[in-house]
Amino acid sequence: MNHSTSKRPDLLKGDIQATMKQMTVPVLFGMITLMSFNLVDTFFISMLGTAELAAVSFTFPVTFTVISLAIGLSIGTSAVIARALGSGDQQSARSDGLAALWLSAYLVIALSIVGYLTIDPLFRLLGAKEDTLPFIHDYMDIWFFGAVFLITPMIGNAVLRAAGDTKTPSILMACAGLLNAILDPILIFGWGPVPAMGVAGASLASLISWLLGFGLILYLLMVRRKLVDTGHQPFAEFIRISRKILHIGLPAAGANMLTPLAMAILTALMASYGAEAVAAFGVGARIESIASLVVLALSMTLPPFVSQNYGACAYDRIDTAYKSCIRFILRWQLLVYLGLAACAWLVADVFTDDPLVAQYIRYFIWILPLGYGLQGIIILTNSSFNALHLPLNALQLSVIRLFVFYVPFAYLGGVMGGVIGVFAGGLIANAFTASLAYYWFKRKLAALSISGGV
Structure with missing residues (x-):
């Protein structure tokens, strides 16, 4: 905690809006670079052929499950450590960080061993045919072997964010992504003495980039910044801290898997309206992931702020930050909507030549993004609940959002108005859930401030 400390935002005393901006911009940069590198990855694999691309597509549900667990653990890690730092307990924060690294390693190694031993039956269950299984093995054999080197940097980045440092994780993500993008063509197609390895080359490129991130994050946390203890704490202490992290991490991982x-x-609902509706919905999902980038970045930077101030019992600062983030997101997403709506014809033409698909894409753009600001309120409330150590509230909100409002309203909308009705149902569902989320969070925060956080 040396000369660079002054450059990092003060979550407990700094100007709230300036602090949030200082934390969010680097996260946004990291997410955009990572997204572009993922596109590069997919592009090179697609050059191998349809069977290879299909094989890698089959791996997404499995890799997403492991990564969801890691995201849940990183949410739990960040909440526990930021609260300790906010209450001024540096030693507890260092112990919590060490336990989080070991816990994630144990869980991911266990999952990877099970995954590795069940590749054939698992992927047959997912619908993989015999001709794609060899390519799935090429990719997943290496992926399972190296998964712990992917997950450890994710937990390490959560420790850094808990301390208010969002710039370093973003730089680490960008460096690992860049290395992966450079190695991809070399290992996939071969170059000089390096043989062409196909799908296995793509997985090996990822593993090498993870190893770089793994080495850098452990050096930063344990040697340079001394944010985490070294070695392994006594087993009883490890179990005690793991319980705290899993109390938040498991419901957060579960909520992540609901989406x-x-x-x-x-x-499946869109499929009842034909392949064109499914194609348009797929394009819409890609548009949504790009249009919601700022919301997702804020959902990673608001929780450390909330948790540190929760540790310091500064409930007024939590309230101010939550409200200002929501006001900003509503204004920002309205601008995004106006831009998208104006470019709807152009966007649809970029993605398809089919007139019916293009029409459905335009309907999607004109209706659903109008609710992305409301969706932002739900996402930020969810992450704030986790930050306040209320993970079951966050999980309940996710269940209510998706299965009480979104899916039923989309279905009813479809019955009443076809594809347009499905999109309108989704928009109305976001409005109901956002209102519920806002009032629920305000009530919980008021109750905490009265009880003093007990």
Whole structure:
């Protein structure tokens, strides 16, 4: 905690809006670079052929499950450490960080061993045919071996964010992504003495970039910044801290896994309107992921702020930050909507030549993004609940959002108005859930401030 400390935002005393901006911009940069590198990855694999691309597509549900667990653990890690730092307990924060690294390593190694031993039955269950299984093995054999080197930097980045440093994780993500993009063509197609390895080359490129991130993050946390203890604490202490992290991490991971489940149900619903509707919905999902980048970045930077101030019992600062983030997101997403709506014809033409698909894409753009600001309120409330150590509230909100409002309203809208009705149902569902989320969070925060956080 040396000369660079002054450059990092003070979450407990600094100007709230300036602090949030200082933390969010680097995260946004990291997410954009990572997204572009992922596109590069997919591009090179697609050059190998359809079977290879299909094989890697089959791996997404499995890799997403492991990564969801890691995201849940990183949410739990960040909340526990930021609260300790906010209350001024540096030693507890260092112990919590060490336990989080070991816990994630143990869980991911266990999952990877099970995954590795069940590749054939698992992917047959997912619908993989015999001709794609060899390519799935090429990719997943290496992926399972190296998964712990992917997950450890994710937990390490959560420790840094808990301390208010969002710039370093973003630089680490960008460096690892860049290395992966450079190695991809060399290992996939071969170059000089390096043989062409195909799909296995793509997985090996990822593993090498993870190893770089793994080495850098451990050096930063344990040697340079001394944010985490070294070695391994006594087993009883490790179990005690792990319970705290899993108390938040497991519900957060569960909430994370609900989204693809709801997306699968909605895709099946769209399939009843034909392949064109499914294609348009797929394009819409890509548009949504780009249009919601600022919300997602804020959902990573608001929780450390909330948790540190929760540790310091500064409930007024939490309230001010939450409200200012929501006001900003509503204004920002309205601008995004106006831009998208104006470019709807152009966007649809970029993605398809089919007139019916293009029409559905335009309907999607004119209706659903109008609610992305409301969706932002839900996402920020969810992450703030986790930051206040209220993970079951966050999980309940996710369940209510997807299965009480979104899927039923989309279905009813479809019955009443076809594809347009599905999109309108989704928009109305976001309005109901956002109102509920806002009042629920305000009530919980008021109750905490009265009880003093007990």
